[in-house]
Amino acid sequence: MARYTVTGGAGFIGSHLVEELLRRGHMVRVADNFSTGKRENIDAALAAAVRDGAADAASRLEVVEGDLADLDVARRACAGADYVLHQAAIPSVPRSVQDPIASNRANIDATLNVLVAARDAGVRRVVFAGSSSEYGDTPTLPKHEEMPTDPLSPYALQKVVGEQYMRQFTRLYGLETVSIRYFNVFGPRQDPGSPYSGVISLFIKWLLAGQAPTIHGDGEQTRDFTYVANVVDGVLRACEAPRAAGEAINVATAGRVSLNELLRVLQGILGTSLTPVYGPPRIGDVRDSQASIDKAARLLGYAPSVLFEEGLRRTVAWFRGA
Numbered sequence: 403m404a405r406y407t408v409t410g411g412a413g414f415i416g417s418h419l420v421e422e423l424l425r426r427g428h429m430v431r432v433a434d435n436f437s438t439g440k441r442e443n444i445d446a447a448l449a450a451a452v453r454d455g456a457a458d459a460a461s462r463l464e465v466v467e468g469d470l471a472d473l474d475v476a477r478r479a480c481a482g483a484d485y486v487l488h489q490a491a492i493p494s495v496p497r498s499v500q501d502p503i504a505s506n507r508a509n510i511d512a513t514l515n516v517l518v519a520a521r522d523a524g525v526r527r528v529v530f531a532g533s534s535s536e537y538g539d540t541p542t543l544p545k546h547e548e549m550p551t552d553p554l555s556p557y558a559l560q561k562v563v564g565e566q567y568m569r570q571f572t573r574l575y576g577l578e579t580v581s582i583r584y585f586n587v588f589g590p591r592q593d594p595g596s597p598y599s600g601v602i603s604l605f606i607k608w609l610l611a612g613q614a615p616t617i618h619g620d621g622e623q624t625r626d627f628t629y630v631a632n633v634v635d636g637v638l639r640a641c642e643a644p645r646a647a648g649e650a651i652n653v654a655t656a657g658r659v660s661l662n663e664l665l666r667v668l669q670g671i672l673g674t675s676l677t678p679v680y681g682p683p684r685i686g687d688v689r690d691s692q693a694s695i696d697k698a699a700r701l702l703g704y705a706p707s708v709l710f711e712e713g714l715r716r717t718v719a720w721f722r723g724a
């Protein structure tokens with residue numbers, strides 16, 4: 403049994419990490435300011451772990467409420483932890499364009515505090531939520547980790563800085579860190595409640611309500627949509643993998659699906675046939691995104707276990723039942 407802190411553990415991806423860690427019998431501390439995270443996500447994670455046989459899960463779960471941009475909160479979050487999974491962020495490209503100062507505080511100030519706190523607490527390893535948006539518009543696909551980053555938005559820049567801080571803490575202080583670059587993660591508990599929400603959660607919400615989805619641009623932009631269970635697998639492998647320290651590693655499916663195609667597949671699953679509304683392209687948007695996952699295979703032994711369509715089916719089932 404190890405002690406894990408999941409920052410942003412009340413959020414979408416964070417709560418799935420919490421769920422799996424509880425299932426595996428670990429001690430889990432959630433640190434969240436509940437700005438976008440929700441208590442019901444933690445409750446759902448706990449309930450799922452208990453349902454799967456982890457009867458004592460509640461006794462292994464602790465919540466620290468507070469803002470990690472406050473160093474004292476970061477210290478409380480990291481005290482006694484073996485591993486820190488730093489997922490807390492304001493994870494939206496357009497929101498960062500709208501309000502770069504708020505997203506800088508959440509994505510950089512808080513990250514530096516978590517690193518300092520983890521270093522001082524003697525944490526074994528920090529795993530950071532990086533982003534495919536760091537690559538920007540590269541002419542070559544798939545995107546691999548040797549490519550230079552080219553952030554097109556404050557959000558992408560903040561993730562680059564976060565990663566560089568990770569690497570620097572490994573070099574300067576010997577704190578082991580790994581950055582996992584996420585590619586358009588989707589799944590149950592992704593919140594469709596804001597215009598900044600992930601596109602799959604928004605499309606499902608609209609289609610279930612019988613409303614036409616909006617597509618920004620011509621819909622031929624592509625993404626490597628990744629079901630959340632794959633990310634959980636990659637992140638937990640990154641905690642232990644001996645050669646991963648100091649590295650940035652893509653975790654995705656290595657596929658590429660256009661928004662038009664996404665909508666077609668979703669309408670097939672839902673049995674709807676709504677015509678989308680096409681609007682202007684979104685500023686700061688990347689055109690194409692597809693991951694190479696060779697490095698993840700090599701360093702983490704990772705391979706995607708739930709592919710795009712199966713992930714969509716599971717997500718739709720959750721939205722229908724929620």
Ligand code: UD1
Nearest residue numbers: 493495533534535584585586598599600601616617618684
């Ligand atoms: C997403 C993540 C970001 C992550 C990045 C890389 C979210 C909210 N953002 O950014 O945290 O770092 O992937 O993994 O999950 N679109 C529409 N109609 C809509 C909404 C979006 O056409 O109603 C389009 C967007 O213009 C974009 C694509 O769908 O081209 C994906 O958008 P979005 O889900 O917001 O994700 P990213 O910006 O790619």
